[in-house]
Amino acid sequence: MRSSIRLALPIVATMATFALAGCADDDGHGTFGAIGGGGGEAIDPGDYVPDDSDLPSMPSDEGDTGSDAGTTDGGSTDGGTTDGGLGGGMSDGSFDGDWYVDPTHQDESHNLYILGTSAAFFEDLGAEGDLCDSGTLNGPNLTLGGCSVYGEQEWTDMTATLSLNGDGTLQVVWASGLTETYVNVG
Template sequence: MRRSIRLVLPAVAAATALALTGCNSDEESPFDGPNPGDGGQEETEGGASEGETGGETPEETPEETPEETPGEELPGDIAGGDTGGSGGGGSIGGDVAGDWYTGTTIDDANLEITSGDDTVTFYEDFGQEGDVCEGTITNGTISLDSCDLYGDSEWTDMEATYTVDGSTMQVTWSSGASQTYYNALGGGFSEAEITELQEMLQSLPGAQNNF
């Protein structure tokens, strides 16, 4: 089905541009404040200073609490599950996950790679012709399952191999075509290039409404 890429790019542009500007750091802040735990430590110290008997009681209470706490510490279990999931799949490492671009212009390609479920979204380019494909990525291989056609020319390379060297990824498609990608969030671009990339994404039709 032939559609205009303008229908799908604005949301992608907004998410990527926000990530490039570091807005995600604000979302991490709620996890950086273990104030409730600090408060509990102050109360324990206060109880210990009142007397030996008062000090023994809080000592027994924490012993019972840790036994019940492990079952209730869902965040810890979830974090462990995520790590296990990535490790269990054994597909890609942290150096592969990220937002990769061949350049900073509207004619450049983009690979968005998620490590948790080893999925990849491929954007042929950000213009009217660029197809958008979804697929999976394993250690050294990219497999595209389906593509949405935009423009007149259809993207037909559904398999590729890749190698990663720091912030650079070399991708070779089944047709023999080769592309070099750079990690936008991993030091692949200079500050000036990041600015160019942001401006390009924000200039896409309809993208301004998402910022």
């Protein structure tokens, strides 16, 4: 008798699960009706799209005593440009990208990765490739930091000035006078 109960309990539990899951919910379709089965009734497309009744109630704006933090005076107009006439972008993301001197031989190429005001410089990905992963960009001025030396020669150019060329390439003039043109691959 015991073995027959042991076999019957899982079957009863499974059947109860299916019976409960098939019960109608508040839209009348039941769990299986909402996913395309059951009842022979047409499914209401509104079942899938939330409406205002599905959203939590929000407090009203009545009594809001906050003030407008904006101004309408137009700001100052005596600043002029700050890019030194070099053209190109500032720290507005226009320098963003994955820049290589030689995009066809990336393992052997200088690489600048710029995102916003953060920059990383890879001398190359070989044995002699120093890495400066804490660079900052302030306008068109790049300052490298957090450099790790790999190989015997240390990369010593820690500052550069950047400008975008008309063809979309990036002109980099290092403090030593080295001038490089980078292509964005990303």
